[in-house]
Amino acid sequence: MPLFTFLCPDCRKAFEELVAADVVPPCPGCGGTAAQKQLARLAPEGRMKAVARAWRAQAAREGHLSNYSRTERGTP
Template sequence: MPLFEFHCPPCRSQFELLVRNSEKPACPECGSVKIEKLLSAPARPSANGSSLPIASSCPPPSHGPCGTGCCRLPG
């Protein structure tokens, strides 16, 4: 089953789910089915076998405190 990234506008959460095309996923935080599938860049192995970076930089603060490979929330 493919792994997809979703955003839930009602509660503003972002999450990943394993879903089939025929499934209608719901937000694990609030249960809403009004979720949006996000576009994710596919990764492929590098030619020399080295690992790929998770993220090149943090998103601007106007996009929220967290992003792929980056989180500004106090830990």
């Protein structure tokens, strides 16, 4: 699942979520359901390892193990 940046038109809060492409998450600020996908900046070259580590940590917190290899998941 990709990491998307959203902007809530109700409270103007910007937030990132790791969701499927067709999912629009509720706003963590006001709970509104009209968040709009925003064009996100790409990570600068050379920082991709740190960015990937952050994405994997978020995926692990949310229980999305599909971003990990078999050895990282503990699956034989």
